[in-house]
Amino acid sequence: MRIRVNFERPEDICYIGHIDLKTAIERGLRRTLLPLKFTEGFNSRVKMETGFPLSVGMVGEDEYFDFYLKEELDIGTIKENLNSAFAGTIIIKDAKVIPDNSPSITSLDAILVHFIYWKVLESISK
Numbered sequence: 001m002r003i004r005v006n007f008e009r010p011e012d013i014c015y016i017g018h019i020d021l022k023t024a025i026e027r028g029l030r031r032t033l034l035p036l037k038f039t040e041g042f043n044s045r046v047k048m049e050t051g052f053p054l055s056v057g058m059v060g061e062d063e064y065f066d067f068y069l070k071e072e073l074d075i076g077t078i079k080e081n082l083n084s085a086f087a088g089t090i091i092i093k094d095a096k097v098i099p100d101n102s103p104s105i106t107s108l109d110a111i112l113v114h115f116i117y118w119k120v121l122e123s124i125s126k
Helices: 017-032 073-087
Strands: 002-009 048-050 060-068 091-098
Touching: 002 073, 017 048, 017 073, 073 091
Parallel strands: none
Antiparallel strands: 002 060, 002 091, 048 060
16 A cells, blocks of 8 residues: 655754655654555665655645555544654645555656745835
């Protein structure tokens, strides 16, 4: 069973690098106590995939990661466990079941949107 999670990376953790964020997501998934699927090998890890990396200092409002489960579960139970495990770190917006053979996140068309905020300190019109 493959789950695609849509999450928000708030300003509180915008200075965490991509690899550290991936480690935090893996630790959060372990805290969910869901029947996770692990990679095969000597040092097994949670079988998961994250989306494109953001630059350090960028806030992500629409990020994704996928993970796999060994057995079928109700999506409501999965969302509840994710929200409790990631409380205070990332904001889980949505989670849905996708087919195991669907394309990876990084192979999908990426849309990059930058918002630039500024403040005018004094009037420039004369």
